[in-house]
Amino acid sequence: MLLNRKELIVKTNFSQYPIQIGNGLRHEIGSKVAHYQNVLIVTDKNVAPLYLDEVKKSFSSQQSVASFILPAGEASKSMEWYSKLLDACIAENLDRKSLIIALGGGVVGDLAGFVAATYMRGIDYVQMPTTLLAHDSSVGGKVAINHPEGKNMIGSFHHPVLVLYDIDMMATLPHQEVRSGYAEIIKEACLDDQELFMKILSIKPGELIENQGFPQHLYKGMAIKASIVEIDEKEYGVRKYLNFGHTLGHAIETELGYGKITHGEAVAVGMLFAMWVSERIYGCSLPIQELKTWMKHQGYPIDDWNELENQALISRMKKDKKALDGMIHMVLLKEIGSPSVQAIDEKALLKHLQDFRSEYLTFES
Numbered sequence: 001m002l003l004n005r006k007e008l009i010v011k012t013n014f015s016q017y018p019i020q021i022g023n024g025l026r027h028e029i030g031s032k033v034a035h036y037q038n039v040l041i042v043t044d045k046n047v048a049p050l051y052l053d054e055v056k057k058s059f060s061s062q063q064s065v066a067s068f069i070l071p072a073g074e075a076s077k078s079m080e081w082y083s084k085l086l087d088a089c090i091a092e093n094l095d096r097k098s099l100i101i102a103l104g105g106g107v108v109g110d111l112a113g114f115v116a117a118t119y120m121r122g123i124d125y126v127q128m129p130t131t132l133l134a135h136d137s138s139v140g141g142k143v144a145i146n147h148p149e150g151k152n153m154i155g156s157f158h159h160p161v162l163v164l165y166d167i168d169m170m171a172t173l174p175h176q177e178v179r180s181g182y183a184e185i186i187k188e189a190c191l192d193d194q195e196l197f198m199k200i201l202s203i204k205p206g207e208l209i210e211n212q213g214f215p216q217h218l219y220k221g222m223a224i225k226a227s228i229v230e231i232d233e234k235e236y237g238v239r240k241y242l243n244f245g246h247t248l249g250h251a252i253e254t255e256l257g258y259g260k261i262t263h264g265e266a267v268a269v270g271m272l273f274a275m276w277v278s279e280r281i282y283g284c285s286l287p288i289q290e291l292k293t294w295m296k297h298q299g300y301p302i303d304d305w306n307e308l309e310n311q312a313l314i315s316r317m318k319k320d321k322k323a324l325d326g327m328i329h330m331v332l333l334k335e336i337g338s339p340s341v342q343a344i345d346e347k348a349l350l351k352h353l354q355d356f357r358s359e360y361l362t363f364e365s
């Protein structure tokens, strides 16, 4: 797919950085970071054989460029790999003027970003997203690793100095990963763009990345994310909206075991549930049925969490980072484009979950 090069600038209280999106950008990274002498590229086992050499070739012989290859998948966002990556930073003699490059999806970006945030109390890093989902994870500076008890429990806010998104690299993405990434674009549309939401629902089965509107959807999703981050960098207010679908989504990911379901697919189920709760709390009417049917036709595994117990999921949701004083805080919608945060007690949420699941499993698709 071809896209005229685009640039967004993210401006927060303490940082400012460009997001550059376009074709072939992986061949240009070296010249864009030519002022760094010592560079460590972090990537994973699937991405390395596809793109690592091309990225390395873009550097000049004056720069020292090392690489570190993680096992692919969510399980690498762990204390173990965090520690191993820190060891590599020390072994490669990275100093405060060195650069880490995260070449990969959200797993690589979150882990490498957290290492960059904490190594020598913080060094520069670049996000080079290679998945569709990473249109979201590469922007905004949330970096983290998981704890067995909860997603992203140990982390920081540390913005990259550059997001360089070569969309050609998505040509090799498995379909499941495309689906996963589109779920976060749907999230962004739900928060701020009814027209985008409707356009996505008109994409035919199996044509997610092939549909003509794809580059525009991607760009709009990133622009929505960036605009929210600019207003509320540290999630005191509106940034919470970016957690739409994540209260149940993260609970499913943790309860199933990291990597059993993709992040976006878990968030997809979480968005249906959040819409369901929204209708019950606000008395509004949302396109839950339409979204569920569309997801089914696109192959989202929206039943893969059926074996999980309600009480176990509620216990996970109580550990959500937005939970306060024993209340679970969920992002709900009054309509598409109009989010809000609602405190819900455990008992009420359990009832919503039970009702959702009994109707969800039967409501037509």
Ligand SMILES: NC(=O)c1ccc[n+]([C@@H]2O[C@H](COP(=O)([O-])OP(=O)(O)OC[C@H]3O[C@@H](n4cnc5c(N)ncnc54)[C@H](O)[C@@H]3O)[C@@H](O)[C@H]2O)c1
Pocket (backbone or CB within 6 Å): 044, 045, 046, 047, 050, 072, 073, 074, 077, 104, 105, 106, 107, 108, 110, 130, 131, 132, 133, 134, 136, 137, 138, 139, 140, 141, 142, 143, 151, 152, 169, 170, 171, 172, 173, 174, 177, 180, 262, 263, 264
């Ligand atoms: N920091 C944030 O704001 C934020 C936002 C959203 C999600 N996340 C996190 O992001 C993670 C999920 O990211 P993800 O979905 O990108 O997962 P991922 O990084 O595990 O990538 C998914 C799979 O695709 C493979 N892959 C990556 N690029 C490829 C390519 N171009 N061609 C072929 N295969 C490729 C990977 O090796 C992996 O197997 C989760 O941990 C989630 O919590 C963070």
Ligand SMILES: O=C(O)C(=O)C[C@@H](O)[C@H](O)[C@H](O)COP(=O)(O)O
Pocket (backbone or CB within 6 Å): 136, 139, 140, 142, 151, 152, 184, 235, 239, 240, 242, 243, 246, 321
């Ligand atoms: O950038 C944000 O803010 C988000 O919430 C984006 C989410 O898509 C992402 O999954 C994030 O990592 C979740 O954050 P968490 O604080 O709930 O762990």
Ligand SMILES: [Zn+2]
Pocket (backbone or CB within 6 Å): 136, 184, 246, 263, 267
């Ligand atoms: Zn997410």
